[in-house]
Amino acid sequence: MRLDFSVAVHSLxxxxxxxxxxxxxxxxxxSLDLNSVMIRNxxxxxxxxxxxxxxxxxxxxxxxxxxxQQCNIGELYDLTIPPTISYARFITGNNxxxxxxxxxxxxxxxxxxxxxxxxxADEDYRKFYHQFTLADLKNDIEHHxxxxxxxxxx
Amino acid sequence: MRLDFSVAVHSLxxxxxxxxxxxxxxxxxxSLDLNSVMIRNxxxxxxxxxxxxxxxxxxxxxxxxxxxQQCNIGELYDLTIPPTISYARFITGNNxxxxxxxxxxxxxxxxxxxxxxxxxADEDYRKFYHQFTLADLKNDIEHHxxxxxxxxxx
Numbered sequence: 160m161r162l163d164f165s166v167a168v169h170s171l172x173x174x175x176x177x178x179x180x181x182x183x184x185x186x187x188x189x190s191l192d193l194n195s196v197m198i199r200n201x202x203x204x205x206x207x208x209x210x211x212x213x214x215x216x217x218x219x220x221x222x223x224x225x226x227x228q229q230c231n232i233g234e235l236y237d238l239t240i241p242p243t244i245s246y247a248r249f250i251t252g253n254n255x256x257x258x259x260x261x262x263x264x265x266x267x268x269x270x271x272x273x274x275x276x277x278x279x280a281d282e283d284y285r286k287f288y289h290q291f292t293l294a295d296l297k298n299d300i301e302h303h304x305x306x307x308x309x310x311x312x313x
Numbered sequence: 314m315r316l317d318f319s320v321a322v323h324s325l326x327x328x329x330x331x332x333x334x335x336x337x338x339x340x341x342x343x344s345l346d347l348n349s350v351m352i353r354n355x356x357x358x359x360x361x362x363x364x365x366x367x368x369x370x371x372x373x374x375x376x377x378x379x380x381x382q383q384c385n386i387g388e389l390y391d392l393t394i395p396p397t398i399s400y401a402r403f404i405t406g407n408n409x410x411x412x413x414x415x416x417x418x419x420x421x422x423x424x425x426x427x428x429x430x431x432x433x434a435d436e437d438y439r440k441f442y443h444q445f446t447l448a449d450l451k452n453d454i455e456h457h458x459x460x461x462x463x464x465x466x467x
Contacts, residue, residue, distance in 0.1 A: 165427055172419045190420060232430075265326045265454060266344060272453040273319055275460045276386075276445075283464075284438045291430075299426040300419060306429045310437075 163239035166191060166201045171230055171293055172300075174211060174223035181213055181220030201239070208238060227297055233289025242281050317393035320345060320355045325384055325447055326454075328365060328377035335367055335374030355393070362392060381451055387443025396435050 169191050174182055184202055188195040202221055205211050210230065213221035291306075299305040323345050328336055338356055342349040356375055359365050364384065367375035445460075453459040 165423075168427070169419065169423055172423070176419065192420075265323065265330065266346075268454045268457065269319075269323055269326070271457055272450060272460070273322070275453065275457075276442075276450070279460055279464045280438060280441045283441045284434060287434045287437045288430075296426060296430070299429065300422045303422065303425055303429075306426070306433055310433045 161240060162197075163201060164236055166193065166197065167205060167235050167239050168232070168293065168296065170198065170201060171205070171210060171223060171227075171235075172297060174221060175227055175293070175297075178223060181222050183220045184215065204238060227293040230293040231289060232291040232293065232296060233285055233287075235293075236285060236288045242278065242285075315394060316351075317355060318390055320347065320351060321359060321389050321393050322386070322447065322450065324352065324355060325359070325364065325377060325381075325389075326451060328375060329381055329447070329451070332377060335376050337374045338369065358392060381448040382446050384447040385443060386445040386447065386450060387439055387441075389447075390439060390442045396432070396439075 170187055173187060173190055184195050184198045187202070188198045191198065199215060202211060202213075203215070206213065206221070210223065210225055211221040212224050213219060295305065295309075324341055327341060327344055338349050338352045341356070342352045345352065353369060356365060356367075357369070360367065360375070364377065364379055365375040366378050367373060449459065449463075
């Protein structure tokens, strides 16, 4: 789900603001206005990948163990949104036309071509996010327009 | 719908291969294995934007009036996939936290920041497609690997 990325970003920023204590998934769920199951899935992913320490369950809670500078937005995007979600299932074409005696059959080959095109576009898309860290994102939250300025003056 | 882009591309390639006659939306629907309504909606869009000439209805049909070189893939992407579809609805955050006396409230501001980030990423993403025309796409269909070669050796 594409929401996963936003949830991960939002959760890490929340944990950053409360570094003095462990945060329960229920508290995060309340702040993000989402259900706890979704939050726990994301936190489990962030835990597995070394962003947070802590544990689930009663008296559980998480603490951020990276600085915001160490949290690359592209890495979070890659973690939460696998490439296949980005371009899969949006391709036309069946193999019926191949049965016709058509040497340049489109329908039979367009699938591979569009898959390549979408894959390359997706790789390019991800590079965009890799330019930034959560420190940049916090900067934009506090001084809105930071992202726009940085890209437009690039 | 993201499928619209693939349908537009596929339809134009089909029309290019049959420039000698007008193609009915029913024939296109059969070739693309999709329903005629969807095809007609896309063809209507392509007609409005000067890609094809022709008419709907009985004895209707469409003919491509551009060369494949004149059909920019990025323009087709912009036409069929409005920016809002790309990044909308994937943002967390409500305004509840604002009510707390928290000067650096995340939830209240993250929406604008993520919207900017996604919008900028989307603009960048579209630039990728603008590098190519349908002539390139046909090239890849006939000599698969063309897109990969062109990007990797860029």
